[in-house]
Amino acid sequence: MANKYNFDQIVDRRKLHSYKWYVKDNEISLSVADSDFVCFPEIKKSLLSKADDSCFGYTYVPDEYFDAYSYWWKKRYDVNLERKNFIFCSSIVASIDVVLKRVTSKGDKVLMLTPIYNVFFNCIKNNGLTLNESKYVYGNNSFSIDWEDFENKLKESKVFILCNPHNPIGKMFSLEEINRFVSLCKKYNVFLISDEIHCDYDYNEKKYVSVLKIDDSDYERLIALFSPGKTFNVAGLHSSVIYIKDDNLRELIQNGVYADDVGEPNYFAIDPVIKAYTLGEQYVYELNEYIKENRVLLKKYFVEKKSNLKIIDNDGTYLLWVDISYYGLSSKEFTKLLRQEFGVVVCSGEIYGDSGTNFFRVNLATNKTTIKEFCNRLMKFEERLKK
Numbered sequence: 001m002a003n004k005y006n007f008d009q010i011v012d013r014r015k016l017h018s019y020k021w022y023v024k025d026n027e028i029s030l031s032v033a034d035s036d037f038v039c040f041p042e043i044k045k046s047l048l049s050k051a052d053d054s055c056f057g058y059t060y061v062p063d064e065y066f067d068a069y070s071y072w073w074k075k076r077y078d079v080n081l082e083r084k085n086f087i088f089c090s091s092i093v094a095s096i097d098v099v100l101k102r103v104t105s106k107g108d109k110v111l112m113l114t115p116i117y118n119v120f121f122n123c124i125k126n127n128g129l130t131l132n133e134s135k136y137v138y139g140n141n142s143f144s145i146d147w148e149d150f151e152n153k154l155k156e157s158k159v160f161i162l163c164n165p166h167n168p169i170g171k172m173f174s175l176e177e178i179n180r181f182v183s184l185c186k187k188y189n190v191f192l193i194s195d196e197i198h199c200d201y202d203y204n205e206k207k208y209v210s211v212l213k214i215d216d217s218d219y220e221r222l223i224a225l226f227s228p229g230k231t232f233n234v235a236g237l238h239s240s241v242i243y244i245k246d247d248n249l250r251e252l253i254q255n256g257v258y259a260d261d262v263g264e265p266n267y268f269a270i271d272p273v274i275k276a277y278t279l280g281e282q283y284v285y286e287l288n289e290y291i292k293e294n295r296v297l298l299k300k301y302f303v304e305k306k307s308n309l310k311i312i313d314n315d316g317t318y319l320l321w322v323d324i325s326y327y328g329l330s331s332k333e334f335t336k337l338l339r340q341e342f343g344v345v346v347c348s349g350e351i352y353g354d355s356g357t358n359f360f361r362v363n364l365a366t367n368k369t370t371i372k373e374f375c376n377r378l379m380k381f382e383e384r385l386k387k
């Protein structure tokens with residue numbers, strides 16, 4: 001069947017105040033985790049229709065909004081989400097902030113597996129909390145969990161933030177791993193926040209498992225966060241949900257969301273998301289196919305040009321983690337030179353924690369023209385480094 005959507009179409013995001021494309025004219029950016037594609041047409045249609053309303057006052061979140069999440073998670077992941085357990089929140093980072101503020105006291109430890117999405121470090125620091133890191137063990141081109149270290153650190157922590165799937169290494173956790181996280185949190189009475197924003201990029205064999213899929217999902221300190229932000233590239237609409245089964249915890253967090261003024265949607269945050277989750281399955285299928293092709297293209301270049309950079313095999317997400325250790329430069333130096341000399345902007349690995357210093361992160365959610373240009377420039381940079 002012919003594809004319905006065209007991901008090759010080039011959108012000049014420099015003109016759109018895009019944070020990712022706020023770069024010089026000669027530079028290309030594969031950094032910030034959003035995508036360069038034309039959005040799912042129903043989203044645009046819905047936005048135009050909302051603009052036509054011409055009256056943009058305060059709005060409530062209708063049941064249809066939460067029903068759309070339930071529909072998507074049931075259909076794609078066989079997870080049952082109940083209406084009463086949802087809380088609207090403007091973004092995932094705002095949700096994490098609200099939760100940390102409500103369940104911790106100054107100085108409490110927050111555990112994360114690192115390297116991890118850099119903004120989580122700010123959430124911990126800005127709330128006067130202490131970072132507790134369990135570093136992934138790197139070997140055989142993949143990252144594994146040091147469970148002994150993890151458990152020891154969990155015992156002394158108040159909260160564990162799980163990035164599921166994991167940015168920047170693209171890891172999808174197995175059912176066994178998810179079970180183990182939850183049962184250990186239960187054992188030590190630790191709050192578990194599971195950020196599942198990258199879940200829909202599942203183009204490989206390993207599939208996403210939600211924390212709500214497991215037997216222990218009734219654990220009263222379990223908090224799941226969902227968002228259409230990455231899947232449908234609508235981070236700019238500020239629309240996401242917090243899902244909590246326990247009534248007391250949910251009430252605490254719902255009040256926190258209102259108190260922090262992140263619980264009321266902007267006028268455009270609701271309808272497009274309903275359209276996306278109820279009508280967008282084919283779009284997301286083709287999107288995943290496109291990302292997969294981009295990865296194949298990139299890997300082929302690396303092999304053909306005998307690159308000394310090593311791509312880490314990701315299970316999902318549109319992010320690729322690349323090992324630069326062959327060149328003996330820190331990630332900061334490597335990415336600085338790559339930008340200065342060849343105009344390529346990627347994310348330096350050390351922003352995701354110390355253990356990221358031999359890596360950079362590249363975002364595959366762009367058209368093939370940009371991927372090819374990236375490969376050409378990167379290979380020229382490698383030629384230069386070899387001299």
Ligand SMILES: Cc1ncc(COP(=O)(O)O)c(C=O)c1O
Nearest residue numbers: 033091092093117167197229235
């Ligand atoms: C793992 C993860 N969580 C959260 C976010 C940000 O989400 P939001 O814009 O909803 O705060 C990102 C963005 O890159 C991310 O990678």
